[in-house]
């Protein structure tokens with residue numbers, strides 16, 4: 438996976454930024470608030486089709502601009518791709534448009550899996566600290582970034598759930614009006630659970646090994662999957678059993694949106710017992726696991742996006758990082774100064790390019 442060019446038009450504080458990359462290691466340097474993370478955010482859009490830090494897409498449009506446009510050329514599996522991504526200020530259904538090699542994609546999910554990347558950024562610590570909601574979000578984004586079928590199931594599941602919840606909230610809703618959603622919900626639930634389990638089982642193996650090497654054998658933690666319902670029969674039975682309660686609260690109380698993803702050992706979760714150092718290691722081990730899993734499954738290293746995290750790490754964790762980076766394909770970093778570059782790549786003499794970011798303008802150093 439290799440990003441050759443990217444241009445941003447009215448993307449956050451970048452009115453017009455055109456970049457060409459010729460190296461494996463690319464650094465964006467600049468003070469806080471100049472627009473470095475914005476560049477990584479635009480690159481990760483190509484994989485995740487939405488921002489890694491923002492759920493409101495309107496925030497991606499430069500203030501007062503009617504649209505934003507990102508255009509990228511990359512190489513994947515020895516093929517060249519042109520990816521164009523536009524968001525317009527307007528009704529949700531018409532807002533986002535994606536073209537691949539000049540052709541408009543019909544469904545947004547048809548554009549996943551072309552550009553594969555993994556991002557590591559300071560807010561990732563939430564995945565460990567904030568528990569199941571953030572963990573489900575992470576797992577869903579991770580699977581969806583390479584699996585359009587999963588993304589579709591998820592979109593459908595959420596849509597059906599919303600319909601069922603609206604029916605539950607209605608005054609005088611009949612049981613029939615609610616139960617009509619049960620079968621379609623159960624169908625999607627089964628698909629989503631199957632994929633979550635498959636992915637988490639694999640991710641956990643990588644995670645375990647990474648953590649062992651990050652902690653010199655001390656941290657032996659795993660990621661588990663505890664679905665809220667274990668099969669279709671149980672799901673139906675629970676939907677029926679909970680009907681009274683669901684009507685009272687106006688909400689469907691069982692299903693994938695209640696799955697647990699414990700990280701730790703036995704019944705102890707890192708979010709409760711972990712030290713800051715253990716949590717940081719866990720984030721790195723998890724994101725690296727995602728990177729390794731995509732690499733091993735596709736036979737090609739995804740692009741790695743590293744947003745300003747190295748300073749938070751101690752010497753041992755930095756060493757691990759430097760070794761990881763030498764095994765990677767293309768890596769994009771942000772850092773506030775040139776000293777930061779040494780911390781990322783140690784004393785290794787690797788081919789690199791440096792760009793300076795100032796007030797949404799990027800110049801090659």
Ligand SMILES: Nc1ncnc2c1ncn2[C@@H]1O[C@H](COP(=O)(O)OP(=O)(O)O)[C@@H](O)[C@H]1O
Pocket residue numbers: 448449450451467468469470471472473474475476495496497498499500771794
């Ligand atoms: N929609 C937007 N339009 C214009 N500027 C924005 C928008 N969203 C964020 N910004 C600006 O972008 C800057 C933050 O960019 P960011 O890439 O996070 O900085 P950093 O270099 O610290 O990583 C801030 O100056 C912020 O005001």
Ligand SMILES: [Mg+2]
Pocket residue numbers: 470473474475744745771
């Ligand atoms: Mg930043």
